[in-house]
Amino acid sequence: MTSELLINHTHGNLGLSPAGNLYFYDSELSEKISADVTEKIHSFFSVNHSVGLLRLGLTHFNESLPESLLFWQQFSQIFIAQICKHVSSENATIPDIEFPNDEINQLIFRAPFIRGIEYFNLDNAKLLWDGLHEALITELLSFDNNLESYLSAWHATWSTVGKVCFHLAENKKNEDYPFAFLATYTTGLSKNANAQHLALGTALETYAGKNNKSMLLSLLLPVHRAAEKSNFLKSMVDTGKIFKPQAWTAVDAHQFLKDIPLFEESGVMIRVPNWWDKTKPPRPEIKVTIGEKNESMVGLNSLLDFNVHYALPSGETLSEKEFYQLLTSTESLVQIKGQWVQVDSEKLNQVLSHWKSIESQVNNEGLSFAEGLRLLSGVSNMSFEDASPEVINTWSTMIEGGFLQSTLSKLRNPGNTDEKTFEEIFKKYLNAQLRPYQLRGVQWLWWLYNLKLGGCLADDMGLGKTIQVISLLLLIKHNNLKTKPHLLILPASLVGNWQAEINKFAPSLSIYIAHGSNKEDKPSLTANDLIITTYGMINRLDWLSETAWDIVIGDEAQAIKNPAAKQTRAVKSLKSNVRFVLTGTPIENRLLDLWSLFDFVAPGLLGSHKAFADYGKKTVKENNDHGLFYAAIRKLVNPYILRRLKSDKKIISDLPDKTEMQTYCTLSKQQIGLYQQAVNELALKLEQEIDGINRRGLVMSYLLRFKQICNHPNQWLGHGDYAHELSGKFLRLKELCEIISEKQEKVLVFTQFREIIPALCTFLSDIFKREGLYLHGQTTIKERAKRVEQFQEEQGPPFFILSLKAGGTGLNLTAASHVIHFDRWWNPAVENQATDRAFRIGQKKNVLVHKFICRGTIEEKIDSLLNSKKVLSSEIMGQDNEVKLTEISDKELLNMVTLDIHRALTE
Template sequence: MYQNEQLTAAISNVRKSTGVTCFQVALTPGGHPALLATTDPADNLSKKTAEQLSAFFSQGYATGLLHLSVAIQDKTLPISIKFWRQFSRLFITSLCYMTGGSTVMLAAVQPPVFPMIEMENLLATAPFMAGSEYLNADVLQSLWEDLWQALLATLQKSALDFTAWLTQYDSTWKQVGRICFHLAENKRDPNAPFAFLATYVTHLSQQGTLSYVPLGRALQEYTQDQRQLLALLLPIQKAGQSNEFLKQLIDTGSIFKPLAWRAKEAYQLLQAIPLLEEAGIVVKTPDWWKATHAAHPKVAVTMGKKETSHLGLDALLDFQINLCLPNGMLLQDDEIASILSAGTGLIQLKGQWVAVDHEKLGEVLSHWKKIARQVEKEGLSFADALRMTAGLTPLQNGAPLPIDIATWSQTIAGDWLQEVLTRLRQPEQALEKTLPALLKKHFCASLRPYQVVGVQWLWTLYQMKLGACLADDMGLGKTIQVLALLTLIRHHPLTQSKVKHPHLLVLPASLLGNWQMEFQKFAPGLRLKMIHASMTDSPILLDTAPDLSGIDLVITTYTYASKLNWLKEINWDLLVLDEAQAIKNPAAKQSQAIKALKSQRRLVLTGTPIENRLMDLWSLFDFVAPGLLGSNRAFAKYGKNTEEAGAFNAALRRLISPYILRRLKSDKRIIADLPDKTELQTYCNLSKTQSVLYQQAVLQLTRELETVDDDMKRRGLVLAYLSRFKQICNHPNQWSGQGAFNPQDSGKFLRLGELCEEIAARQEKVLIFTQFREIIPALEQYLFSVFGQAGLTLDGSTPIKERTKRVNAFQQECGPPFFILSLKAGGTGLTLTHASHVIHFDRWWNPAVENQATDRAYRIGQKKNVLVHKFVCLGTIEEKIDDMLRAKQSLASDIIGEPAVAMLTEMSDNDLLAMVSLDIHSVLTEKET
């Protein structure tokens, strides 16, 4: 079983240092719940509960979950902990039904089967919490099996049987599953179409199945033991005190006999199910009756049968009200008349038994007729229809349907709307055959199959004038999919002849270089306008737009988008936000400024999980599809940890699913399309301080080259300056050796922070390699602030034994999230396969050495696709050497790498200065994000 000692130590340290008792249970990428300290007041626990959870989870995640189900009795818990308690209690309850409260030893029986319906319900109603993206049926099934092993180990250690172990925490568990009421259809007798039998469980058979015995036999078996008989019948007696029908069965002794019933008696028993289950009695009913969604006629609300002539969230759809059976089959007029004329109880329609409750049916019809009148006046928008099909009220208040209304209603997407939703939710099923040919002709890249699906999905939403959130995992190619979309818009026959406004792309300043390089490489035919001081010689005016005639795309940063007034005056065709988590705070001025921009369509890109925090999700969708999720206040109200939260979460997932496309690197559907490792050039801009220091170094090298007259001295001079240029590119203070390492002073630090924020949000791990030992402490301190926890470092001074300890710590699932290594000390001989990212913070200029370092993560034992990020400062010698290395990457390493440094020392002065000179248009001239 997995042991989480480091996590416990970390929690203990947090409590000792800060007194914090805020915790959540997060799901790790490996599919294991982990107890993590937080600073969110909503995650606050009592001191006693926090200590209990820490102690339980220190013994392993399965042991932690097991005891969470029975030992933690708090009624109010953080939403993530409450969810995992629900899951583990389902496991315990299944065991109670299986054992019937007997003292059977569990080691001799088969583990309980995970009920499929309950699994689906857990997945649908799971809260938005850390690790939501890793939650699926396979993970729950695996955890269910882990709980079984943890329980067996716990019972063996305690020397108790299951019932005794349970009742030491809560005696009510002992009553679960002892008596069972069976109700079945009796199709042979139309006058008495139901049969009833009460049983109790005596033991488990050798095959591990329950042995049911008629309850009447207990009167014979317990003749000599009245106390045992009274204990057995106690749940029935308890239920009978609150229900007259059950009381009559007990008083007349009928409860001990098989009974033939009319529909009236069957209905009375079905109505009493909640009371019986509360008393600890199991009730087995026909398949068509479920206590949580009883079989009764429903009000069927159908929307979008016909195609709308107008597209977008405000498109108006048709709306119809009818009655249907639980399976969705619509009823005819004569069948509706039968329902209305029948008394309250069970009736049979189309071969199905349904319960009729005139009062409830009238309330639900009244609710929908009121909405119908409102729709008749105002129309039903596409957004309202999506809200209703998801189980939310229409007209933008964002509330879930009242439980009574939802239970007695069935919202149905009509033919046209269903076709649209299928195309959006399952884009791989609706690929347009003409798209690959168009892209092959106009786009300079071959897309992977899952990327073609992504472009098709984006194109469908674009055509429908709907917003989109492309949330693919880092490294799956969000940028290239957007470039392909823009190429399609430019060349597709459906859009080519239309007068189009330009598109606008807003991104962090640190990504300007990356996007510019990708455009030049993959979509050189698109006409760009870069709005940034580092990208143009022309002045950028606050109120006057430049000439945009013939421009396909304008690219600018969040800072410029917040202050340039003319950007707000243009009605952009497609407005794209990269790293869209920049607007996750709806109250921030930057978020409000971005949302004020006008556009016909909107698209956000983010590699950060959008479901970890509910209000972040609202803010993103307030941009993507304004009004879809209702008001901020209403959304926050229903998203809180209340009884309505489960239904709200399930409805919310259904509502946003057409607008979100997210594929993980671990997704079985796409992993075959991916290489085992993906190498990415990560371009960084210099800060103003860096560019000044770099330019000064170039000028100083120029003067010194004029005075040196010895080849050896000249070689030493060049090598010294090469190292100096690298240090300045890393951080100005690495070269100067003075002051603190302010991240804002280094383009590499800023880009490292952005990357690691995504990695931290996904609970993944990263290796960072540098050839400069002196910068490791600054990197460690900075990444501590990003991850919120300490990482590991390793350099030439680290003792051998300590290296082994640190490697082992990193290889633990909940071990430190980052490991900073000097290239010489950590580049060989270590196995660090828990990292799914490798960052080369500075370059060795020798691919063989870099590849050896990368292979610390990418080697036998690695089960993930590894992303390799190679940092390159634009406009500097780093970019020029990188271009040279990639141009010669097919040659042997004796042509590039170490000899490349020697080659630089042997260049003429003019060639050398051309190599190291600064391209001023590729660096930032101001600090911004």
């Protein structure tokens, strides 16, 4: 992969794009690095991102790097380590190595919360891996294709000197000396490509003579390096025992096994019995089982059982008596029940004391579902000073019991619910056919609801989060499970969308809009299935906080990501059985946002904000590894997050080429005033009985005026700074584009008004933090082609604003995932032609088409007209399907333009 990397020398973080390419970005939260290091790193990537990634892994820096750079350096170093592990001095070119799926999977799970990390999967990792391989081939051209020379030039630790091998085997016939040791060296490969070994002592004979002295020194170099680090090996080298077979006691064998990392980092290969794993030596374990059965209730406060027992690495259980025999052993390598295990009596006693203390606390207070999950993930408030987290993780294992395992399995893999019940209810009450992934989402929500647990539905925009929630509400209602009302909280701009979706797909659900324009007192909660309100109303209507709700749902949940905000605190104080949040924004980009969301969804699951932060600092300090903290958090929250991406192979095949949606916008008070004034003036002028071409001109001028007012009051007034809070469309555009920006996607914005394009450009540049592009009828053909080419580049501008007619033909803009019709042409053919710029034959991504419509205005009425299945009057629809309002009667025209203030009002 050699695509060009976007370079900006003020940026010190590496992010991953949806296409799997690396790019630099800036973050106020990241650690600062020196100008010299920044310059060096950027120089690495100036060739291409594969060469840069390879050099990043090869380089040792004398200062701390930002987490994103450390993470990608670690990925690169896995590749380099695999190369070194397979290289030999006889063949110093690049060996063929397999992609380490398991190791990369572990890296993905331990990844920090950085930009684009949701796109780091095995497929994209393999692309980056292949890019590293290609980069290495290119780099070796300057070193005569000598891998050893190339790696040594970067850092001595990459030197490949791995020809000597130490072998340890069991000697079961001798109880006093139960182990045997032999050092060998490789002479080549057999016909079956297996390494051929000779005893190291024969090398003294093979390389005898002055002419072979350098070869012998080269062969023994890794042994001497290892002897400098290991006193045990040094004594063998000094006495010459290293060149002879040895019979060893268990004490000798254990000393050797402990020093294996020193041998390997010096370049010595190791062969030991398969029961020994240097990263996790065989040890007796204290096994803790949590949640074998559910003691009481449901929800995060339900109680789980807690049991401590003992076992060998093979899984064979140990009695308490057998375990205490190990605790009192003076040997470090002990054989019990035919198995060799490493024993550290001091650490075992510390860990046993730790779990016995927790067991005592559980027996007195019980273990809640939430606390059980925290223990399993390693993020627990139940901490004791008996042992460090590292020692606890080394000498004990926590296991999900039967009940808990079954519960979490259904959360991770929804789909085992009663599909017959679902089918019967949906067939009767849901006016839609759920796609397979949507049905799985409903099953997941249903399972959480029945367990009285909260969750975060974080599907990509356009995958149907709304229909999934509506389906859940239908299941609750028609299974007669609703005992309390449900509450939906959302931005004011989404009220119309939800109302329209429910009326269209689930008319049996009764709803009440608790909004600023609705002055009634507290409604009948038993008569309504769902109360819909806005985030801003939570503090204004006391009965919302006084009511005990069944489900509280927060849509566009980024509205509560700031834990200190008054609005966030008010929402989190609501009383409910279950809480869900919906968001299309990546929730792994910022750790604080994740905590705040879960503080609402599952209060206490991540602890208080201070406890959460303190735990992170403590974990990193004790282990010098951010990955352990991130892995623990992911393990804890993953069962409560369902996120499907449009790029997922299982999803994209299930989606149409484009998904069109009506995006409803409200009017500001100034827009309402100007709109109503225009309606009144038009009515007066129509009373003057103007006929013919004059009437058509009058009507056309007012239709244009209504459109301009709906866009922004200052477009009609012709002055002002286009403040976004004065326009419902600008507010909705901001909400949409903030998500698109977070997703690193691109958008086309169509408008028929050239005069509003500069304001839109300025507005979107602030949102995307980057400049965009625009095109209208006055753009030259040469400049038009240049801008299209810029937009199509992966790291090109994120938005493109086009006048509808100028941008409707002759352009290929398939880099866009979103199309927004900011205002409407009222001619479906023209709009469709413009939309088609974003997808063509061979397009591999679903395109979302957002058609902005101001509620309660002529825009909503025309949209209903265009979507009506009735046979439309030829007086209204021309032969080209364009709406022709100049030809209808005065009464029909006024009915069409009259404002429905209740539907249009923002607050």
